[in-house]
Amino acid sequence: MSIKNIRLEVMQFLENKVDDFVDQFLIPVETIWQPSDFLPDAQSENFFEEVKELQEIAKDLPYDFWVAMVGDTITEEALPTYESWLMEVEGVDNEGRNGWSKWVRQWTSEENRHGDLLNKYLYLSGRVNMREVEITTQHLIADGFDIGTGKDPYKNFVYTSFQELATYISHNRVSQLAKDYGDKKLSKVCKMIAGDEMRHHHAYSEFVNQIFKVDPSEMMLAFQYMMKQKITMPAHFLRESGEKIGTAFEQFSNSAQKLGVYTANDYVDIMQKLIDKWNIDKISGLTDEAEKARDYLMKLPGRMAKISERLVLPEENHIFKWVQPALIK
Secondary structure: OOOHHHHHHHHHHHHHHHHHHHHOOOOOOOOOOEEEHHOEEEEEOHHHHHHHHHHHHOOOOHHHHHHHHHHHHHHHHHHHHHHHHHOOOOOOOOOOOHHHHHHHHHEEEEEEOOHHHHHHHHHOOOOHHHHHHHHHHHHHHHEEEEEEEEOOOOHHHHHHHHHHHHHHHHHHHHHHHHHHHHOHHHHHHHHHHHHHHHHHHHHHHHHHHHHHOOOOOHHHHHHHHHHHHHHOOOOOOOOOOOOOOOOHHHHHHHEEEEHOOOOOOHHHHHHHHHHOOOOHHOOOEEEEEEHHHHHHHHHHHHHHHHHHHHHOOOOOOOOOOOOOOHOOO
């Protein structure tokens, strides 16, 4: 039987557990928070006063903070790309509306709230150039992405396990920064989004854990493959108006690193957390090739940590079209 067919068979086997995954890791629509819970109510007589208060507090937030906020928002707003990608994964049958496609749709519905909330906050804040933000978002969705997983569910679940934790870190750090700058409401907004991301991380990492139980060698090789090629961030094609694909991503990454929102050390920490979470050192029944993959994975965080120590960031800060320094007092 081919590797592709074995993966499909494993996905079909695990599909019996998808309803349990939905109940465990997702929250019913009627009870989960909605963006309007954290924004000024346009139907309220106090709407304009609430917006004015929001804008007054926003004036005290510095330029780098707004760059991080915009980057997080654009990444969340590119959700159509992520859903369409996951719907093409082996074992996910959208036409047949199988269990895995149900998971993808319901996961997407939760994630969709994040971009809605952040976008509306940015708009109301009056601190950013929304048209430039919207152009970048449209470019990112139009350009798509290539995360190196193909349609392989094993590789995709490694990617989502890693990426959901990375997104948690980013939103949680922005939440702390907002709190430090005195914006308690925005801090709560980012904290709630971070909470969703952590739940989703637990879900996808559990999918991988379940696969390790039934197909350990191939799951180990898929994990090694993704770590070897490195995890590509979902916004790696990021660009501003008039620019080429990917030109803004490195500049944004440098900005996030300087601000401490998401760093090279975080990348290494996530790698180690996944190794620990999946008990990579204790998995048995591996082929010789998978044993070599395990050895590679166990040594990788230490090697990557040494590389991250030598990372030198450019001193000059890029000025993004999304956030004009003149607008930030």
